[in-house]
Amino acid sequence: MKTLITGGTVVGPLGAVPTDVLVDGETIAALYAPGVASTGGVVADKVVDATGKYVVPGGVDVHTHMKLPFGGTFASDDFESGTRAAAWGGTTTIIDFAVQRTGEVVQDGLAAWHALADGNCAIDYGFHMIMGGVDDEALKAMDYLVEHEGITSFKLFMAYPGVFYSDDGQILRAMQKASDNGALIMMHAENGIAIDVLAAQAVARGDTDPVFHGITRPSALEGEATHRATVLAQVAGNTPLYFVHMSASEALAHVSAARGAGRNVFAETCPQYLYLTLEDQLGAPGFEGAKWVASPPLRPRDEPHRDDLWRGLRTDDLAVVSTDHCPFCFKDQKELGRGDFTKIPNGIGTVEHRMDLVYQGVATGRLSLERWVETCSTTPARMFGLYPKKGVIAPGSDADIVIYDPNATTTISAATHHMNLDHSAWEGFEIAGKVDTVFSRGTAVVAGGAFHGRAGHGQYLRRGLTQYLR
Ligand code: URP
Ligand code: ZN
Ligand code: ZN
Numbered sequence: 001m002k003t004l005i006t007g008g009t010v011v012g013p014l015g016a017v018p019t020d021v022l023v024d025g026e027t028i029a030a031l032y033a034p035g036v037a038s039t040g041g042v043v044a045d046k047v048v049d050a051t052g053k054y055v056v057p058g059g060v061d062v063h064t065h066m067k068l069p070f071g072g073t074f075a076s077d078d079f080e081s082g083t084r085a086a087a088w089g090g091t092t093t094i095i096d097f098a099v100q101r102t103g104e105v106v107q108d109g110l111a112a113w114h115a116l117a118d119g120n121c122a123i124d125y126g127f128h129m130i131m132g133g134v135d136d137e138a139l140k141a142m143d144y145l146v147e148h149e150g151i152t153s154f155k156l157f158m159a160y161p162g163v164f165y166s167d168d169g170q171i172l173r174a175m176q177k178a179s180d181n182g183a184l185i186m187m188h189a190e191n192g193i194a195i196d197v198l199a200a201q202a203v204a205r206g207d208t209d210p211v212f213h214g215i216t217r218p219s220a221l222e223g224e225a226t227h228r229a230t231v232l233a234q235v236a237g238n239t240p241l242y243f244v245h246m247s248a249s250e251a252l253a254h255v256s257a258a259r260g261a262g263r264n265v266f267a268e269t270c271p272q273y274l275y276l277t278l279e280d281q282l283g284a285p286g287f288e289g290a291k292w293v294a295s296p297p298l299r300p301r302d303e304p305h306r307d308d309l310w311r312g313l314r315t316d317d318l319a320v321v322s323t324d325h326c327p328f329c330f331k332d333q334k335e336l337g338r339g340d341f342t343k344i345p346n347g348i349g350t351v352e353h354r355m356d357l358v359y360q361g362v363a364t365g366r367l368s369l370e371r372w373v374e375t376c377s378t379t380p381a382r383m384f385g386l387y388p389k390k391g392v393i394a395p396g397s398d399a400d401i402v403i404y405d406p407n408a409t410t411t412i413s414a415a416t417h418h419m420n421l422d423h424s425a426w427e428g429f430e431i432a433g434k435v436d437t438v439f440s441r442g443t444a445v446v447a448g449g450a451f452h453g454r455a456g457h458g459q460y461l462r463r464g465l466t467q468y469l470r
Helices: 081-090 106-117 136-149 168-181 192-205 211-217 221-237 248-260 271-275 278-281 288-292 304-313 354-365 371-383
Strands: 002-006 009-012 014-017 020-024 026-033 046-049 054-057 059-064 089-098 124-131 153-157 184-188 240-241 265-271 401-411 430-440 441-445
Touching: 002 026, 009 371, 014 371, 020 354, 054 371, 059 081, 059 304, 059 354, 059 371, 081 089, 081 441, 089 106, 089 271, 089 430, 106 124, 124 136, 153 168, 168 184, 168 221, 184 221, 192 211, 211 278, 221 240, 221 248, 240 288, 248 265, 265 304, 271 304, 271 354, 304 371, 354 371, 354 401, 354 430
Parallel strands: 002 046, 009 054, 059 089, 089 124, 124 153, 153 184, 184 240, 240 265
Antiparallel strands: 002 020, 009 014, 020 026, 054 401, 401 430, 430 441
């Protein structure tokens, strides 16, 4: 089956160029200057008119948590609902976090994640591995996963003592291992030991509302942990290091300094840290703020974090926008923390909205069109060893393509979203622009306002080593 996408403007990191795209089966077969394909006798089974629209590589969301166990419950999206919602929003690849719980064999944790995902995904997917217990066996498993499973990135936590937390010695050992086998260490950088003291003191004082989740996780403790991790990575042998869900100016400053020194230190941020605040969302009246409890927390409105994060996206000190999609319903899940914010499951659901939300940076002049594509698709693919199969519109690449209409508008609402979530962290957000058509490996999974994909279309991606080192 051949599909010709005509009249659109193909956008990549190097520019926006009017181009027609020929898809043959699951891959991109050729690119043509406008009109050349039709006058040159290219025969297609189907022609899709993209006049006036952008044609961009499918989004690559490298930070999702389908069914993550957290706080006595599980993230409410499974791989079927979560990947379907992702497709609706123009994301055609996710990298989810398989979990090794403390005391569990790494390969068992991975097998459980394959069982959750296999046959259920609407789009292609890969895994990182959360290391919940770094010991001799787990370190050996890291080699095995890199060599045999296509898992080349490992997340460690400086937060959540007693759950996923690793101490500095464990972190150093995992970094040394990564420095040997070429893996990328992904870091949740918050000083969890200090945070737990502040949180216990707040609860003892009777400060139990959701806003205290943010107040007891100050940005200085994200900055401190970020700096400590960059030092540990240097000592471990200049291990490549990628900070997840960066929210704080102090943390970004440490990344910028390390990068300025030529180090392979990278970071992502998420839409919630670009738009939402401690006062406006987390501090909503009553228990409402629980909807926005995530770690790191939303930051105070009058501090410079959001502006600094946008600047970081422009300068590449922030290389990627992911979602940290980790949805918990308000009813029965977020409600577990009524009367004690420390019991609210941590996470926000955004997998459906990342392309739209980052595009608002383009619509408002904060980000170039090219950086939109680069931070949401091309760099995530390169960072995590998927390029050029993913992340680019080029002959030979998978035909993961989004036709994006910059002239349409939408409003985000729980009433219309496709995530398995009883509320939206983005309720009422007006979006300039709209995902029009989404191809996943040549199949139009979203078109004409309807979903045409299926669970099981998505394939597991064995990833290579990071391609973003300098
Ligand atoms: O609040 C969050 N971020 N939940 C998901 C787990 C994590 O730390 O990424
Ligand atoms: Zn995290
Ligand atoms: Zn996460």
